[in-house]
Amino acid sequence: MDFALTDEQRMLEETLTRLVADRVSPEQRRTRLQAPSPGASSLWQTFAELGLLHMPFSEEAGGLGGDGTDLMIILQALGRGLVPEPYLFGLVLPGTLLALTGDDAQRARWLAPLLEGEHQLALGWQETAARYDAQAMTTQARQKEGQWHLSGRKDLVMNLGAAAVTLVTAKLESGKLGLFLVPVATPGVRSFTYQTMDEQPAGDLTLENVTLAQEHCLSEDVESALDETLAIGRAALCAQAIGAMESACDQTLAYLKERKQFGVPLATFQALQHRMVDMHLHLEQSRSMAILAATSLTLANDERDYKVAAAKAYCGESARFIAEQAIQLHGAMGMTNECHVAAYARHLIMFDHYLGDSDYHLEHVSDRLSAA
């Protein structure tokens, strides 16, 4: 049993914390969101220079072989600053799945430039009608004369607009789930992009008899690799949410100490003190669950998925509690966009909708509840 960080991990945390403080102040973040530049940002280039883009991938795949703890450290720091870079959705998720399924040529073509910061990717694993179920896809892929033909749609594809290529799941005739590389400009592909409620780029992808060459197929049975990828993504999301919860708590506490009502600081009102303590308790318990998720990624699949589901469900509910209380305790100020905590609240609420909400994950836990 060991909760300590290694020296390298402590350095990673310090580096990132300083970077976020320097480069992603609330004003810098706002500016970046209001005028999104095409292509990778200078911050993304810095990520590449620092090796952060290599960190979450195995050495065999050309990465640095970071583990769940490394990933947790990175995402937590990004969450603290609500950094508007698609580290999780544009790098970790599609990259991991690509590393797990791609052959040498596919990796060389798509993964290597990803790690160098030369392009970004996206992962289309969701369809609105399937809610959070990654298996119940209606998009179909059929093989004919050495080519693949895809029809259907993928919804809520995060980072779609910035992706050089999107990894898309589709049902095969075998009944299994296949995985395909769909470049933006392929005929028959239409994309409709928008922002999410928490200011992230996303979009829906329509595929009308899209023809792809053989080498665009990554896998004809991606279930297990997708499960692993989503488990990593969920653990990473929890860590990111912990960072955001920390900031929301910090900002709320600072507000209560500074703001006066009836002549005294709000922080002196006992009911508000206890509420603030409840937020803190939610944060600390959620942090424990995020640690549990991060350290479970190397366990057997069933145990990994059980603990990750438990963590995602738990953090989803805590995130909501903290977001709602952060708004409430900021009073009317918390309702305004000018107040930085509003952005955190939006992310903490939307967090629950990414990669399965707490109902979805509670059902997973409930179905597997052990007798002892």
Next chain:
Amino acid sequence: MDFALTDEQRMLEETLTRLVADRVSPEQRRTRLQAPSPGASSLWQTFAELGLLHMPFSEEAGGLGGDGTDLMIILQALGRGLVPEPYLFGLVLPGTLLALTGDDAQRARWLAPLLEGEHQLALGWQETAARYDAQAMTTQARQKEGQWHLSGRKDLVMNLGAAAVTLVTAKLESGKLGLFLVPVATPGVRSFTYQTMDEQPAGDLTLENVTLAQEHCLSEDVESALDETLAIGRAALCAQAIGAMESACDQTLAYLKERKQFGVPLATFQALQHRMVDMHLHLEQSRSMAILAATSLTLANDERDYKVAAAKAYCGESARFIAEQAIQLHGAMGMTNECHVAAYARHLIMFDHYLGDSDYHLEHVSDRLSAA
């Protein structure tokens, strides 16, 4: 729409409130519980003299024809004083079922003396294995040569020890539920009596091939009458719980105002103020539900049962909240038997176990949730 009491109802309320204040002080209550006298108490005699024992029965059955509101007024007053008389379990429930199912002779023999205060009854409708389901009975009744033969057991029969006769449900060969009058001294009947956690008399009844004459059968299909009886009982229990919640809130508020910590009354602590307000909100919302239940007894069965189930579920949860907070806000004092609020807490917690708990009733509502 009318929430006003009639003049008669206001008088009833005043009379009862005065009676409870005069005759059931905490000390009087304790004395009575520590030395239970055999036979009816003098308070029960007073109930008889005031016509309270006639109130909940139709005029056709020899009663005064009181409605749900009358019943609510009575039970609320009894709940406020935690009056240790089996008004609900020894009178209303078995009496109502007897009035609904009995013929003239059966009524004359068992109902009339009940209304005069000459004896009390009990209703055995539960079996532990069936939880709160009144239909899933394993006790069997078979007719042979003009006599009935009963075998099985009834659990948690309230007021068993004081009842001249117990109404017992049993499955017939037809698959329907029958209802029988089982006098105490019948051969084959054994009873094991005890007190409940909230100081009410109860017991379990074992029936080993109990032979009963034809006139001991009240009904060969009691389902509908039993449903009606239980609906009345549940509405009445809610009203009683409202009375107990009122007292628990009053006592807690008085304690907070009187007791000092760190040199000031507890009532000045904002966190405790807000908790006390939450208790008050639970009480008022539950009062609304108890009113809803009381005024629903004359509606069509489905609507009646839906609203009564909703009220019982709602009040069950509020009762628990109020009981737990009453103990907590009394601090260590609330943990002691000497503190009167402890008895209210015990009743408010056990209330949920009588006539179906909130899970059971929530399931009823959930199964019938309307689309609109």
Next chain:
Amino acid sequence: MNLTFSPEEQAFRAEVCQFLADNLPEDIRERVRLGRHLRADDYLRWQTLLSEQGWLGANWPVEHGGPGWGPVQRHIFDEECAAAHAPTVVPFGVNMVAPVIMKFGTPEQQAYYLPRILDNRDWWCQGYSEPGAGSDLASLNTRAVRDGDHYVVNGQKTWTTLGQHANMLFCLVRTDPVAKKQAGISFLLIDMQTPGITVRPIVTLDGAHEVNEVFLDNVRVPVENRVGEEGQGWTCAKFLLTHERTGIAGLGHAKQALRHLKSLAGHVEHRGRPLLELPSFRQRVVKAELELMALEVTNLRVIAAARGGGAPGAESSLLKVRGSELRQELSELTRRALGPAAVAFFPDFLYRDEPLDAAYAERAAASAQYFNRRKLSIYGGANEIQKGIVAKTILGM
């Protein structure tokens, strides 16, 4: 006791339904249904129809042009309007400043302003809150200095809802800087065209522009625009805040939201079955159903007391707290019901006039509304303040 509506009340409900079916413009109904912001003209069209029907001043006495309804009828009216997706009447004129003018205004003020409210000539907004004085109104800083037959007003108001459309502002100002906190306050009616008034939008966390800051820089207001005596503003303010709060639970809106939620969760699918059958989700819907049942009876109890002439006092705090919690919970469940689709955000459709495909339009508002509903436990006296009121006035703590 008896919880059913009388035949007269049921007939009234039928009449309201018929009116709504016949008169509510379809485009407005659709905007409300989809949760899109209404344009100023949408409000005006609807309020003109209500005005022509004689129903705009729902809580006005007959002598001022009201329909003479009691609280039960107003309750029914509110409920049916919400069910029909009718816009909420902008309350600042008809429900807020009007009662103050009726109670404290001069005959001249009454004769001038009340008809203009009733036929929608004036659009009122409120100047109560100030930065730094949230739920603590008595500490307000906007000053009005007497200069001949004018007051010269300087200061800043905030959270002024729909102020961008208004031509009139009612405003609490400090006329006596040395008097004790609540004593030196007066109640002014201010023409928004007066030089020195600037309205600046506040964008809320749902991306909407619904509220504003109002800056007053040497704004000259005729003394005759003061309601009540100088220094009597606090009396007017308190009257306004406690007047007619039986609708505060937002019951009609809650009922409509629950209906919508059940319908939505009844056809959204989870693993091939309606989401409403997923136990963890259904359980919360059932709890909301029960809470609504309880709140409705509580609301009727308060209304019945009001019908008997009693003014609802601190009980309205109870309705406010539980009503806002319930509506927030319903907005949360509605957002959750949409699953991943809830994360997409289309502000140009919701707040401006851009079109959107129907499949997106139907679900566009849920998340924004979830965030918008956070205000319910903050404005009009935060729930913490409401609990303080109950503790003090009902429980004597």
Next chain:
Amino acid sequence: MNLTFSPEEQAFRAEVCQFLADNLPEDIRERVRLGRHLRADDYLRWQTLLSEQGWLGANWPVEHGGPGWGPVQRHIFDEECAAAHAPTVVPFGVNMVAPVIMKFGTPEQQAYYLPRILDNRDWWCQGYSEPGAGSDLASLNTRAVRDGDHYVVNGQKTWTTLGQHANMLFCLVRTDPVAKKQAGISFLLIDMQTPGITVRPIVTLDGAHEVNEVFLDNVRVPVENRVGEEGQGWTCAKFLLTHERTGIAGLGHAKQALRHLKSLAGHVEHRGRPLLELPSFRQRVVKAELELMALEVTNLRVIAAARGGGAPGAESSLLKVRGSELRQELSELTRRALGPAAVAFFPDFLYRDEPLDAAYAERAAASAQYFNRRKLSIYGGANEIQKGIVAKTILGM
């Protein structure tokens, strides 16, 4: 990071399990399992077995006869004891007064008292709380007046757990009536046989006699029975209250309670199916499971910090609050799982030696334990006090 136990720690766990299997008397295990009160002799038998094994002073250093365990081992030991239905060691001697004597006592006091604690010759109880001074220890009123080489003690202590069995009392007394609140307090060790001591039972709302009032009427206590200097009692008291609180979450008990609950709800039937499949019930069990998972990791985090030498500070308040809430919820669910059977109450079986049929015995304790567990959020500093500590010391409010 790594959340698995090391091979050494796993071997230690196996050793503890083996010891429990070999040594815990079956009749005691059965009393604990059924939730019956233990007799004084039951405690003594078990603690003697632990003492012989060298495990009674689990948190004592080796030089005083402890096993030299770290916090992880103590955590494993507690968890396995709870799982095996072993009695909880009466903490007042071994875990409370002993550390105070080790830290502040004279060599003579250490030489005399510590061995007597470790071989169960003395049964200690505590005199901390007084009527009127619940969570506010500094306002205590019991006075000790110096008379030669004795103190003469007068006053009243309350909530003295198992005081009916004790022969020794450690006691906070006021030795200087004029000093500021916390300054005039001293820490005395009192022989319960001394004339003037009366123990009166307090019956709690579960019908149990677990706590007592202790009256002190001119009780003469030798000055050498004072621990630390005169006036240093508050330092001793604070040390005692903050010492060794990593077990405060009651995790072993919570785990055992959840196991029991799942087993119970897995075979109690509701409409022909296990109750555990009733969605509303299952949902709460799942939530408890999650809360326990989180609490266990939090507890391990605090233990890991303690292993590094850091004393758990206000974090233990967090464990106390969430741990007590969880255990209370589990006691609530266990009671509910029994359905109607939960209302029957058999105090003579639970608290005295009367027999009861097995079918009744298995479920006899659930409701009483539900009420008993209410104390978890009250004693040792009520949860409201704990939250105040977190607000002050962690959040700086």
